Amino acid sequence: MKTVLAWAPEPFPDIRPGDDLLAAIVAALRGAGLAPTDGDVVVVAHKVVSKAEGRVVDLRRITPSARALALAETAKKDPRLVEVILAESKAVRRVRPGLIIAEHRLGFVCANAGVDHSNVGLGDDVVALLPADPDAAAARLRAGLQEAFGADVAVIVNDSHGRPFRQGTTGAAIGAAGLRVLRSYVGEEDRYGYVLRVSTEAVADEYAALANLLQGQAAEGTPLVLIRGLDHRGEGRAVELMRPEEEDLFR
Amino acid sequence: MKTVLAWAPEPFPDIRPGDDLLAAIVAALRGAGLAPTDGDVVVVAHKVVSKAEGRVVDLRRITPSARALALAETAKKDPRLVEVILAESKAVRRVRPGLIIAEHRLGFVCANAGVDHSNVGLGDDVVALLPADPDAAAARLRAGLQEAFGADVAVIVNDSHGRPFRQGTTGAAIGAAGLRVLRSYVGEEDRYGYVLRVSTEAVADEYAALANLLQGQAAEGTPLVLIRGLDHRGEGRAVELMRPEEEDLFR
16 A cells, blocks of 8 residues: 655754754754655755755845835835845746745745745844755755665755645745656556546655645744655756746746 | 654545445545544545546537637637536636636636546546535545544545646645644744744645645556544635635736
Protein backbone atom coordinates (compact mmCIF):
# COMPACT_ATOMS: atom_id res chain seq x y z
CA MET A 1 0.00 0.00 0.00
CA LYS A 2 1.34 3.39 -0.99
CA THR A 3 2.08 5.27 2.23
CA VAL A 4 3.50 8.71 3.00
CA LEU A 5 5.06 9.68 6.31
CA ALA A 6 6.04 13.22 7.24
CA TRP A 7 7.77 14.41 10.39
CA ALA A 8 8.43 17.89 11.75
CA PRO A 9 11.44 17.45 14.07
CA GLU A 10 11.59 19.78 17.03
CA PRO A 11 13.11 21.73 18.56
CA PHE A 12 14.59 23.70 15.72
CA PRO A 13 16.96 26.48 16.80
CA ASP A 14 16.53 30.15 16.13
CA ILE A 15 18.42 30.95 12.92
CA ARG A 16 20.22 34.28 12.59
CA PRO A 17 22.22 35.83 9.74
CA GLY A 18 25.39 33.85 9.14
CA ASP A 19 24.28 30.74 11.02
CA ASP A 20 25.05 27.33 9.57
CA LEU A 21 21.60 26.20 8.46
CA LEU A 22 22.78 22.82 7.17
CA ALA A 23 24.30 22.01 10.56
CA ALA A 24 21.06 23.02 12.27
CA ILE A 25 19.00 20.79 9.95
CA VAL A 26 21.31 17.80 10.41
CA ALA A 27 21.28 18.25 14.19
CA ALA A 28 17.49 18.59 14.31
CA LEU A 29 17.01 15.43 12.25
CA ARG A 30 19.52 13.46 14.33
CA GLY A 31 18.08 14.81 17.56
CA ALA A 32 14.69 13.45 16.53
CA GLY A 33 16.15 10.09 15.55
CA LEU A 34 15.43 10.68 11.86
CA ALA A 35 17.89 9.52 9.22
CA PRO A 36 16.85 10.45 5.67
CA THR A 37 16.99 7.61 3.15
CA ASP A 38 17.04 7.48 -0.66
CA GLY A 39 14.03 9.20 -2.17
CA ASP A 40 13.13 11.19 0.95
CA VAL A 41 12.34 14.88 0.63
CA VAL A 42 13.50 17.48 3.15
CA VAL A 43 11.37 20.62 3.08
CA VAL A 44 12.76 23.81 4.63
CA ALA A 45 10.70 26.96 5.14
CA HIS A 46 12.29 29.75 3.12
CA LYS A 47 12.41 32.10 6.08
CA VAL A 48 15.29 30.28 7.76
CA VAL A 49 17.14 30.04 4.44
CA SER A 50 16.77 33.78 3.95
CA LYS A 51 17.88 34.53 7.49
CA ALA A 52 20.92 32.27 7.31
CA GLU A 53 21.86 34.00 4.05
CA GLY A 54 21.51 37.39 5.69
CA ARG A 55 18.68 38.27 3.30
CA VAL A 56 17.10 40.61 5.83
CA VAL A 57 16.58 44.35 5.59
CA ASP A 58 16.31 46.90 8.38
CA LEU A 59 13.66 49.32 7.18
CA ARG A 60 15.23 52.12 9.23
CA ARG A 61 18.02 52.16 6.64
CA ILE A 62 15.68 52.52 3.67
CA THR A 63 14.82 55.81 1.98
CA PRO A 64 11.78 55.33 -0.22
CA SER A 65 11.87 56.54 -3.81
CA ALA A 66 9.14 58.68 -5.35
CA ARG A 67 7.74 55.55 -7.00
CA ALA A 68 7.63 53.74 -3.65
CA LEU A 69 5.93 56.71 -1.99
CA ALA A 70 3.24 56.78 -4.67
CA LEU A 71 2.63 53.04 -4.54
CA ALA A 72 2.62 53.10 -0.73
CA GLU A 73 -0.14 55.71 -0.85
CA THR A 74 -2.30 53.47 -3.04
CA ALA A 75 -1.47 50.30 -1.12
CA LYS A 76 -1.67 51.92 2.33
CA LYS A 77 1.67 50.38 3.27
CA ASP A 78 4.91 51.60 4.84
CA PRO A 79 6.80 53.38 2.00
CA ARG A 80 10.08 51.84 3.18
CA LEU A 81 8.57 48.36 2.89
CA VAL A 82 7.24 49.24 -0.56
CA GLU A 83 10.73 50.37 -1.58
CA VAL A 84 12.08 46.95 -0.61
CA ILE A 85 9.23 45.19 -2.44
CA LEU A 86 9.94 47.17 -5.60
CA ALA A 87 13.65 46.35 -5.40
CA GLU A 88 12.75 42.64 -5.30
CA SER A 89 10.24 42.81 -8.17
CA LYS A 90 10.28 42.95 -11.90
CA ALA A 91 6.63 43.96 -12.12
CA VAL A 92 3.75 44.97 -9.89
CA ARG A 93 0.71 42.95 -10.97
CA ARG A 94 -2.13 44.16 -8.75
CA VAL A 95 -2.51 46.75 -6.00
CA ARG A 96 -5.28 47.54 -3.60
CA PRO A 97 -5.29 48.91 -0.05
CA GLY A 98 -3.36 46.45 2.10
CA LEU A 99 -2.15 44.34 -0.81
CA ILE A 100 0.61 44.44 -3.40
CA ILE A 101 0.84 41.42 -5.69
CA ALA A 102 4.20 41.56 -7.39
CA GLU A 103 6.21 39.42 -9.70
CA HIS A 104 9.46 38.65 -7.94
CA ARG A 105 12.60 38.96 -10.05
CA LEU A 106 12.77 35.12 -10.04
CA GLY A 107 9.25 34.83 -11.48
CA PHE A 108 7.09 34.05 -8.43
CA VAL A 109 3.85 36.05 -8.44
CA CYS A 110 3.00 36.60 -4.79
CA ALA A 111 2.06 39.11 -2.13
CA ASN A 112 4.78 41.71 -1.44
CA ALA A 113 7.26 39.88 -3.70
CA GLY A 114 7.87 37.58 -0.74
CA VAL A 115 9.02 40.38 1.58
CA ASP A 116 7.66 39.52 5.01
CA HIS A 117 7.74 40.53 8.68
CA SER A 118 6.63 37.25 10.23
CA ASN A 119 9.00 34.76 11.88
CA VAL A 120 12.02 37.00 11.33
CA GLY A 121 12.63 37.89 14.97
CA LEU A 122 15.22 40.59 14.42
CA GLY A 123 13.13 43.52 15.58
CA ASP A 124 9.93 45.19 14.42
CA ASP A 125 11.65 47.03 11.56
CA VAL A 126 13.47 44.06 10.06
CA VAL A 127 11.91 42.14 7.17
CA ALA A 128 13.11 39.06 5.31
CA LEU A 129 13.46 38.80 1.54
CA LEU A 130 13.28 35.56 -0.40
CA PRO A 131 16.60 33.68 -0.58
CA ALA A 132 18.95 35.04 -3.24
CA ASP A 133 18.67 31.88 -5.35
CA PRO A 134 16.33 29.33 -3.75
CA ASP A 135 17.18 26.56 -6.23
CA ALA A 136 20.88 27.01 -5.50
CA ALA A 137 20.15 27.05 -1.76
CA ALA A 138 18.22 23.79 -2.12
CA ALA A 139 21.10 22.25 -4.09
CA ARG A 140 23.63 23.25 -1.43
CA LEU A 141 21.50 21.84 1.38
CA ARG A 142 20.96 18.68 -0.64
CA ALA A 143 24.69 18.16 -1.14
CA GLY A 144 25.29 18.63 2.57
CA LEU A 145 22.48 16.28 3.59
CA GLN A 146 23.72 13.64 1.17
CA GLU A 147 27.13 13.87 2.74
CA ALA A 148 25.78 13.80 6.29
CA PHE A 149 23.40 10.89 5.81
CA GLY A 150 24.82 9.05 2.79
CA ALA A 151 21.40 9.09 1.13
CA ASP A 152 20.02 10.49 -2.10
CA VAL A 153 17.59 13.02 -0.64
CA ALA A 154 15.78 15.86 -2.38
CA VAL A 155 15.37 19.32 -0.88
CA ILE A 156 12.52 21.79 -1.31
CA VAL A 157 12.53 25.37 -0.03
CA ASN A 158 8.91 26.36 0.52
CA ASP A 159 6.84 29.46 1.06
CA SER A 160 3.11 30.13 1.52
CA HIS A 161 1.44 31.75 -1.47
CA GLY A 162 -2.03 33.12 -1.94
CA ARG A 163 -3.64 32.34 -5.26
CA PRO A 164 -6.32 33.75 -7.53
CA PHE A 165 -9.88 32.39 -7.28
CA ARG A 166 -9.36 30.59 -3.97
CA GLN A 167 -9.14 31.83 -0.38
CA GLY A 168 -6.13 31.20 1.85
CA THR A 169 -2.53 30.35 1.19
CA THR A 170 -0.95 26.99 0.38
CA GLY A 171 2.62 25.78 0.43
CA ALA A 172 4.58 26.48 -2.76
CA ALA A 173 8.03 25.26 -3.76
CA ILE A 174 10.31 28.23 -4.46
CA GLY A 175 13.53 26.18 -4.49
CA ALA A 176 14.13 22.53 -5.32
CA ALA A 177 16.95 20.09 -5.91
CA GLY A 178 16.99 16.36 -6.51
CA LEU A 179 13.43 15.76 -7.62
CA ARG A 180 11.32 16.21 -10.71
CA VAL A 181 9.11 19.12 -9.76
CA LEU A 182 6.56 18.37 -12.49
CA ARG A 183 5.30 14.83 -13.09
CA SER A 184 3.81 14.50 -16.57
CA TYR A 185 1.16 11.88 -17.24
CA VAL A 186 0.91 12.81 -20.90
CA GLY A 187 0.84 9.69 -23.08
CA GLU A 188 0.16 7.33 -20.16
CA GLU A 189 -3.06 5.37 -19.87
CA ASP A 190 -5.59 5.87 -17.10
CA ARG A 191 -7.28 3.00 -15.24
CA TYR A 192 -9.37 2.24 -18.31
CA GLY A 193 -6.82 2.59 -21.11
CA TYR A 194 -7.72 6.16 -22.04
CA VAL A 195 -4.53 7.99 -23.02
CA LEU A 196 -4.00 11.08 -20.88
CA ARG A 197 -3.31 14.18 -22.94
CA VAL A 198 -2.75 17.13 -20.66
CA SER A 199 -2.14 16.04 -17.08
CA THR A 200 1.02 17.34 -15.45
CA GLU A 201 1.17 17.36 -11.68
CA ALA A 202 3.18 19.93 -9.74
CA VAL A 203 4.51 17.40 -7.26
CA ALA A 204 7.00 19.83 -5.70
CA ASP A 205 4.16 22.17 -4.78
CA GLU A 206 2.20 19.26 -3.32
CA TYR A 207 5.17 18.29 -1.15
CA ALA A 208 5.42 21.96 -0.16
CA ALA A 209 1.74 21.95 0.77
CA LEU A 210 2.11 18.86 2.94
CA ALA A 211 5.10 20.43 4.68
CA ASN A 212 3.13 23.63 5.22
CA LEU A 213 0.47 21.65 7.10
CA LEU A 214 3.14 20.56 9.56
CA GLN A 215 5.18 23.75 9.73
CA GLY A 216 2.42 26.12 10.80
CA GLN A 217 3.02 29.84 11.01
CA ALA A 218 2.52 30.64 14.66
CA ALA A 219 4.64 30.33 17.80
CA GLU A 220 4.67 26.53 17.76
CA GLY A 221 5.75 26.47 14.12
CA THR A 222 8.85 24.70 12.90
CA PRO A 223 10.62 25.17 9.56
CA LEU A 224 11.77 21.61 8.90
CA VAL A 225 9.80 18.64 7.55
CA LEU A 226 11.03 15.25 6.36
CA ILE A 227 8.77 13.37 3.91
CA ARG A 228 9.09 9.68 3.06
CA GLY A 229 7.19 7.21 0.94
CA LEU A 230 7.17 8.46 -2.63
CA ASP A 231 10.07 8.65 -5.01
CA HIS A 232 10.20 11.50 -7.49
CA ARG A 233 13.95 11.66 -7.77
CA GLY A 234 15.22 13.69 -10.69
CA GLU A 235 17.05 16.88 -11.48
CA GLY A 236 14.26 19.44 -11.44
CA ARG A 237 14.41 23.00 -10.20
CA ALA A 238 11.62 25.18 -8.85
CA VAL A 239 12.03 27.72 -11.65
CA GLU A 240 10.42 25.10 -13.91
CA LEU A 241 7.22 25.74 -11.97
CA MET A 242 7.09 29.32 -13.23
CA ARG A 243 4.61 29.60 -16.08
CA PRO A 244 6.13 31.84 -18.75
CA GLU A 245 4.33 35.17 -18.92
CA GLU A 246 3.41 34.66 -22.57
CA GLU A 247 1.64 31.38 -21.67
CA ASP A 248 -0.16 32.82 -18.67
CA LEU A 249 -3.74 33.92 -19.22
CA PHE A 250 -4.15 35.67 -15.88
CA ARG A 251 -1.11 37.90 -15.32
CA MET B 1 7.01 15.30 17.20
CA LYS B 2 4.24 16.34 14.82
CA THR B 3 3.80 13.50 12.33
CA VAL B 4 1.47 12.92 9.39
CA LEU B 5 0.66 9.52 7.91
CA ALA B 6 -1.24 8.99 4.70
CA TRP B 7 -2.31 5.71 3.13
CA ALA B 8 -3.82 4.88 -0.26
CA PRO B 9 -5.64 1.56 0.31
CA GLU B 10 -5.79 -0.72 -2.68
CA PRO B 11 -7.42 -2.33 -4.50
CA PHE B 12 -10.30 0.07 -4.97
CA PRO B 13 -13.11 -1.27 -7.14
CA ASP B 14 -14.32 0.20 -10.39
CA ILE B 15 -17.21 2.55 -9.57
CA ARG B 16 -20.14 2.80 -11.96
CA PRO B 17 -23.30 4.93 -11.91
CA GLY B 18 -25.51 3.88 -9.02
CA ASP B 19 -22.81 2.01 -7.11
CA ASP B 20 -22.63 2.38 -3.34
CA LEU B 21 -19.48 4.48 -2.96
CA LEU B 22 -19.63 4.55 0.83
CA ALA B 23 -19.68 0.75 0.96
CA ALA B 24 -16.71 0.63 -1.43
CA ILE B 25 -14.73 3.07 0.74
CA VAL B 26 -15.52 1.21 3.96
CA ALA B 27 -14.56 -2.11 2.35
CA ALA B 28 -11.31 -0.72 0.93
CA LEU B 29 -10.30 0.71 4.31
CA ARG B 30 -11.19 -2.49 6.16
CA GLY B 31 -9.49 -4.61 3.50
CA ALA B 32 -6.29 -2.65 4.08
CA GLY B 33 -6.59 -2.98 7.85
CA LEU B 34 -7.25 0.74 8.26
CA ALA B 35 -9.72 1.98 10.84
CA PRO B 36 -10.18 5.78 10.80
CA THR B 37 -9.95 7.46 14.19
CA ASP B 38 -11.04 10.86 15.52
CA GLY B 39 -9.46 13.71 13.56
CA ASP B 40 -8.54 11.60 10.52
CA VAL B 41 -9.33 12.90 7.07
CA VAL B 42 -10.61 10.68 4.26
CA VAL B 43 -9.94 12.15 0.82
CA VAL B 44 -11.91 10.84 -2.14
CA ALA B 45 -11.15 11.75 -5.76
CA HIS B 46 -14.18 13.50 -7.17
CA LYS B 47 -14.32 11.23 -10.21
CA VAL B 48 -15.69 8.27 -8.25
CA VAL B 49 -18.17 10.54 -6.47
CA SER B 50 -19.39 11.83 -9.83
CA LYS B 51 -19.63 8.35 -11.28
CA ALA B 52 -21.51 6.93 -8.29
CA GLU B 53 -23.92 9.87 -8.59
CA GLY B 54 -24.41 9.13 -12.28
CA ARG B 55 -22.96 12.54 -13.15
CA VAL B 56 -21.71 11.31 -16.51
CA VAL B 57 -22.74 12.43 -19.96
CA ASP B 58 -22.65 10.50 -23.23
CA LEU B 59 -21.57 13.05 -25.81
CA ARG B 60 -23.42 11.12 -28.53
CA ARG B 61 -26.64 12.41 -26.97
CA ILE B 62 -25.57 16.07 -27.05
CA THR B 63 -26.54 18.54 -29.76
CA PRO B 64 -24.30 21.60 -29.51
CA SER B 65 -25.89 25.04 -29.47
CA ALA B 66 -24.73 27.89 -31.71
CA ARG B 67 -22.79 29.31 -28.77
CA ALA B 68 -21.04 25.98 -28.19
CA LEU B 69 -20.20 25.68 -31.89
CA ALA B 70 -18.62 29.13 -31.90
CA LEU B 71 -16.64 28.54 -28.73
CA ALA B 72 -15.55 25.10 -29.95
CA GLU B 73 -14.15 26.74 -33.07
CA THR B 74 -12.02 29.11 -30.97
CA ALA B 75 -11.02 26.46 -28.44
CA LYS B 76 -10.46 23.73 -31.07
CA LYS B 77 -12.56 21.32 -28.99
CA ASP B 78 -15.40 18.90 -29.66
CA PRO B 79 -18.56 21.10 -29.84
CA ARG B 80 -20.51 18.50 -27.88
CA LEU B 81 -17.96 18.67 -25.07
CA VAL B 82 -18.13 22.46 -25.17
CA GLU B 83 -21.92 22.28 -24.88
CA VAL B 84 -21.53 20.24 -21.69
CA ILE B 85 -18.89 22.64 -20.33
CA LEU B 86 -21.19 25.61 -20.95
CA ALA B 87 -24.08 23.85 -19.22
CA GLU B 88 -21.86 23.41 -16.15
CA SER B 89 -20.54 26.99 -16.13
CA LYS B 90 -21.71 30.38 -15.07
CA ALA B 91 -18.92 32.16 -16.97
CA VAL B 92 -16.13 31.42 -19.40
CA ARG B 93 -13.02 33.16 -18.11
CA ARG B 94 -10.32 32.46 -20.71
CA VAL B 95 -10.17 30.60 -24.02
CA ARG B 96 -7.35 29.62 -26.26
CA PRO B 97 -6.83 26.67 -28.61
CA GLY B 98 -6.99 23.52 -26.50
CA LEU B 99 -8.08 25.29 -23.34
CA ILE B 100 -11.29 26.62 -21.83
CA ILE B 101 -11.03 28.02 -18.33
CA ALA B 102 -14.51 28.34 -16.95
CA GLU B 103 -16.16 29.25 -13.71
CA HIS B 104 -18.21 26.27 -12.64
CA ARG B 105 -21.70 27.05 -11.36
CA LEU B 106 -20.41 26.26 -7.84
CA GLY B 107 -17.60 28.84 -8.14
CA PHE B 108 -14.54 26.76 -9.00
CA VAL B 109 -12.44 28.36 -11.74
CA CYS B 110 -10.85 25.49 -13.60
CA ALA B 111 -10.21 23.91 -16.99
CA ASN B 112 -13.38 22.75 -18.78
CA ALA B 113 -15.52 23.52 -15.70
CA GLY B 114 -14.33 20.17 -14.36
CA VAL B 115 -15.74 18.15 -17.29
CA ASP B 116 -13.23 15.40 -17.97
CA HIS B 117 -12.65 12.25 -19.99
CA SER B 118 -9.97 10.63 -17.83
CA ASN B 119 -10.65 7.77 -15.40
CA VAL B 120 -14.32 7.56 -16.39
CA GLY B 121 -14.15 4.21 -18.16
CA LEU B 122 -17.62 4.22 -19.70
CA GLY B 123 -16.53 4.53 -23.31
CA ASP B 124 -14.68 7.10 -25.37
CA ASP B 125 -17.69 9.39 -25.67
CA VAL B 126 -18.60 9.51 -21.98
CA VAL B 127 -17.34 12.36 -19.79
CA ALA B 128 -17.76 12.98 -16.09
CA LEU B 129 -19.05 16.21 -14.56
CA LEU B 130 -18.23 17.43 -11.08
CA PRO B 131 -20.49 15.98 -8.36
CA ALA B 132 -23.84 17.76 -8.09
CA ASP B 133 -23.04 19.18 -4.64
CA PRO B 134 -19.55 18.12 -3.51
CA ASP B 135 -19.97 19.52 0.02
CA ALA B 136 -23.17 17.54 0.44
CA ALA B 137 -21.48 14.44 -0.97
CA ALA B 138 -18.65 14.88 1.54
CA ALA B 139 -21.16 15.28 4.36
CA ARG B 140 -23.02 12.11 3.36
CA LEU B 141 -19.80 10.09 3.16
CA ARG B 142 -18.71 11.52 6.50
CA ALA B 143 -21.94 10.45 8.19
CA GLY B 144 -21.57 6.97 6.76
CA LEU B 145 -17.92 6.65 7.80
CA GLN B 146 -18.73 7.87 11.30
CA GLU B 147 -21.37 5.20 11.60
CA ALA B 148 -19.13 2.47 10.13
CA PHE B 149 -16.06 3.26 12.25
CA GLY B 150 -17.49 5.12 15.26
CA ALA B 151 -14.96 7.91 14.77
CA ASP B 152 -15.20 11.63 14.10
CA VAL B 153 -13.61 11.73 10.65
CA ALA B 154 -13.59 14.51 8.11
CA VAL B 155 -14.11 13.97 4.38
CA ILE B 156 -12.66 15.91 1.46
CA VAL B 157 -13.64 15.44 -2.17
CA ASN B 158 -10.67 16.49 -4.28
CA ASP B 159 -9.85 17.39 -7.86
CA SER B 160 -6.68 18.50 -9.66
CA HIS B 161 -6.69 22.14 -10.69
CA GLY B 162 -4.29 24.15 -12.78
CA ARG B 163 -3.55 27.62 -11.51
CA PRO B 164 -2.37 30.96 -12.86
CA PHE B 165 1.34 31.80 -12.69
CA ARG B 166 2.52 28.26 -11.98
CA GLN B 167 2.88 25.17 -14.15
CA GLY B 168 1.13 21.92 -13.40
CA THR B 169 -1.91 20.98 -11.39
CA THR B 170 -2.26 20.48 -7.64
CA GLY B 171 -4.93 18.84 -5.53
CA ALA B 172 -7.83 21.11 -4.61
CA ALA B 173 -10.70 20.50 -2.21
CA ILE B 174 -14.04 20.83 -4.02
CA GLY B 175 -16.09 19.25 -1.24
CA ALA B 176 -15.50 19.08 2.50
CA ALA B 177 -17.22 18.07 5.70
CA GLY B 178 -16.03 17.89 9.29
CA LEU B 179 -12.97 20.13 9.15
CA ARG B 180 -12.18 23.80 9.09
CA VAL B 181 -11.08 24.35 5.52
CA LEU B 182 -9.33 27.64 6.32
CA ARG B 183 -7.04 28.00 9.34
CA SER B 184 -6.59 31.65 10.29
CA TYR B 185 -3.47 32.75 12.11
CA VAL B 186 -4.65 36.37 12.33
CA GLY B 187 -4.04 37.75 15.81
CA GLU B 188 -1.71 34.93 16.86
CA GLU B 189 1.94 35.51 17.63
CA ASP B 190 4.77 34.05 15.57
CA ARG B 191 7.88 32.44 17.13
CA TYR B 192 9.11 35.86 18.18
CA GLY B 193 5.94 37.50 19.46
CA TYR B 194 5.13 39.37 16.23
CA VAL B 195 1.34 39.40 15.80
CA LEU B 196 0.32 37.85 12.49
CA ARG B 197 -2.03 40.05 10.51
CA VAL B 198 -2.98 38.32 7.30
CA SER B 199 -2.10 34.63 7.35
CA THR B 200 -4.91 32.22 6.58
CA GLU B 201 -3.95 28.75 5.44
CA ALA B 202 -6.14 26.74 3.07
CA VAL B 203 -5.65 23.50 4.98
CA ALA B 204 -8.31 21.61 3.02
CA ASP B 205 -6.43 22.30 -0.21
CA GLU B 206 -3.19 21.15 1.42
CA TYR B 207 -4.82 17.88 2.48
CA ALA B 208 -6.14 17.59 -1.09
CA ALA B 209 -2.61 18.14 -2.43
CA LEU B 210 -1.16 15.44 -0.18
CA ALA B 211 -3.88 13.05 -1.30
CA ASN B 212 -3.19 13.91 -4.93
CA LEU B 213 0.43 12.82 -4.48
CA LEU B 214 -0.80 9.38 -3.46
CA GLN B 215 -3.74 9.05 -5.85
CA GLY B 216 -1.90 9.58 -9.12
CA GLN B 217 -3.79 9.88 -12.39
CA ALA B 218 -2.58 6.90 -14.40
CA ALA B 219 -3.43 3.20 -14.49
CA GLU B 220 -2.04 2.51 -11.03
CA GLY B 221 -4.01 5.37 -9.53
CA THR B 222 -6.43 4.99 -6.66
CA PRO B 223 -9.12 7.43 -5.54
CA LEU B 224 -8.98 6.91 -1.78
CA VAL B 225 -6.52 8.32 0.78
CA LEU B 226 -6.66 8.27 4.56
CA ILE B 227 -4.67 10.99 6.38
CA ARG B 228 -3.81 10.93 10.08
CA GLY B 229 -1.80 13.11 12.42
CA LEU B 230 -3.29 16.58 12.41
CA ASP B 231 -6.58 17.67 13.81
CA HIS B 232 -8.50 20.42 12.03
CA ARG B 233 -11.93 19.26 13.05
CA GLY B 234 -14.67 21.84 12.48
CA GLU B 235 -17.72 22.48 10.38
CA GLY B 236 -16.20 23.98 7.23
CA ARG B 237 -17.33 23.47 3.66
CA ALA B 238 -15.30 23.73 0.47
CA VAL B 239 -17.44 26.59 -0.85
CA GLU B 240 -15.67 28.75 1.78
CA LEU B 241 -12.53 28.34 -0.34
CA MET B 242 -14.14 30.20 -3.22
CA ARG B 243 -12.87 33.78 -3.31
CA PRO B 244 -15.83 36.04 -4.06
CA GLU B 245 -15.56 37.53 -7.53
CA GLU B 246 -15.58 41.09 -6.20
CA GLU B 247 -12.54 40.31 -4.01
CA ASP B 248 -10.63 38.54 -6.77
CA LEU B 249 -8.06 40.61 -8.63
CA PHE B 250 -7.38 38.07 -11.38
CA ARG B 251 -10.74 36.83 -12.68
